[in-house]
Amino acid sequence: MAFDYSQELMNDYENYLKSIKDMMSQYFRAAFSNEWANKKDGNFILNKPNISPQILTIILRFIYCGRINLTELQEEFLLKVYPFNALLPEDIINNLLTFHTNSNKELDIKILPPRSPNYDSIIIKSKHFAHFSSWVKKKNNFFYNESNNPYDFNLLFRASRDGKTPADFHAKCDNKGATIVILKIPNSEQILGGYNPINWNSNCQWMYTSDSFIFSFTNKNNFRTAEVGYIKKTDYDCAIHCHQNYGPAFGEGYDLYQDNDGNWKSFNSCSYYKIDIPLGNEIMGGYNAFNVEDYEVFQVVNK
Structure with missing residues (x-):
């Protein structure tokens, strides 16, 4: 199943992530349909030999929750996760690569405080x-x-x-x-x-x-x-x-x-x-x- 998206959407990170969520939702709607899915004891069974459950878990966790655990990455990273680098901020990709090649090296992870405008007022906030x-x-x-x-x-x-x-x-x-x-x-x-x-x-x-x-x-x-x-x-x-x-x-x-x-x-x-x-x-x-x-x-x- 293929989806075409405009360059304007590609340049808008927040909208892009939303579109990825929408795309994944379309994918799973199709996957859970009668044409694709096998159902046993009330559970859907998906057979995707080209993607390990671990890699799929990592990708879905980031797309839906914005969270990723570096310690769960294995050798499949380069082939299975890195192709998604267009979806991820550059600093996250760099840290993932660093950890994968040298897990003992300290990572450059910057957690910025929420941005709040600073207006020059002595009366109000x-x-x-x-x-x-x-x-x-x-x-x-x-x-x-x-x-x-x-x-x-x-x-x-x-x-x-x-x-x-x-x-x-x-x-x-x-x-x-x-x-x-x-x-x-x-x-x-x-x-x-x-x-x-x-x-x-x-x-x-x-x-x-x-x-x-x-x-x-x-x-x-x-x-x-x-x-x-x-x-x-x-x-x-x-x-x-x-x-x-x-x-x-x-x-x-x-x-x-x-x-x-x-x-x-x-x-x-x-x-x-x-x-x-x-x-x-x-x-x-x-x-x-x-x-x-x-x-x-x-x-x-x-x-």
Whole structure:
């Protein structure tokens, strides 16, 4: 039984292993059919004189479990296992060859720790960025984790490092594409912020988008306290406000923004669905002014 596979599939190791599993499954479905198999006392009997049970066990164990025991290899290795080298990582093949030719030689086996992205934040951890990515993709019933996060997050601005005025923000963040703003509320574990899928600029204009949102975590260590408020359909035209005298500004109202005095304020909610914004001092016009310990802005880019 022969199967043809594309070069693209050959180059994709994970998909290739899956295809091998599928191929083996097709093989055994045929092997256990009435045309091939003999059945005795409820057991299938397969007669494969060209492959020893030991070699078949080794191959199947690796394909299905990713595990292999070097001590079980015999002289049949070169003829029966090595032809499968296209399926195995190069370092495994090299170690198998080394062990087979000199079983006393120390093998170069590297066990790497799980890869976890290292984002330059002093406010949140990498798992928060994975959560943000789910919101960006509007996957509110499915959340990415640290290993399958489709975005990178590059630090553009940190207020405690780069300055706390609107001018400082625009100097670092204008014309950088999609960004996410993260605020740290003092004396608490609360964070909040907003996502802007388009450029910030200093041109004094309202910006249209249907993909922006604001968010909050009442406790950043408890993801059940997370809330996201997407821009309302009626307010796409005023989702983002860009002005040289203001820092980040979300919504017509504003729902969340940094005023020209550097303070953070909110008129929650107006253009975005309501989130948990901390209560501060009530000021003229109904705005809520609250304290921010620090804030960061990250550029959001596809991996």
